[in-house]
């Protein structure tokens with residue numbers, strides 16, 4: 631009996647230990663993210679700030695002309711601009727980042743943006759973020775968070791994409807059905 635009680639007490643300690651670890655981890659998570667964000671910012675150079683200022687100043691000019699949406703991007707490699715882009719109001723695919731990647735591809739003659747940094751007036755949306763991952767950009771520096779740059783309808787669409795990416799294709803909100811050769815005979 632005594633051994634059983636000791637065993638139960640040991641189990642309770644183990645459960646409490648796991649629970650306490652989880653709670654502490656959860657509390658530390660925002661702090662860890664904040665420290666990481668601050669470190670990334672500290673690592674930026676004067677050139678990073680200069681390129682971002684250039685994107686924002688250029689953007690204001692375009693906005694005054696009423697030609698573009700408020701987004702602008704440049705891609706820089708080895709300190710030189712290799713791609714520029716402006717978000718067109720009329721085309722849902724012509725986001726500034728997409729145009730900048732296309733422009734960089736034209737200049738560099740490669741689909742890889744290894745060693746490149748993207749400076750953008752707004753945080754890339756899921757479509758642009760995917761493109762930046764697929765082209766292997768080194769770093770993204772942005773000014774306005776996407777939440778602040780878009781309305782709640784767009785935010786919810788963005789969230790829909792992020793949620794879909796971590797699900798199995800058959801369980802996404804837009805279901806994906808695979809057909810085999812024998813299904814088509």
Ligand SMILES: [Zn+2]
Pocket residue numbers: 725726727754755756757758759
């Ligand atoms: Zn975008």
